[in-house]
Amino acid sequence: MPQLPDPAVPFHPSEPSPGLVVVVLCAVLILAAFAFLLRTA
Structure with a gap:
């Protein structure tokens, strides 16, 4: 049974x-944090 998206959250099928x-956003944030720590260390 497929899950329906939360009506309170805007979602575009495209x-x-x-x-x-x-x-993907979490991965980008983690990579950015690692890069920031490596540059400041």
Whole structure:
């Protein structure tokens, strides 16, 4: 049974799944944090 998106969260079918977007954003934030720490260390 497919999960329906939360009506309170705006979602455009043309974009990737919200879960994938969250994972990608988290990965980018983690990589940016590592780069910042390496440059300041």
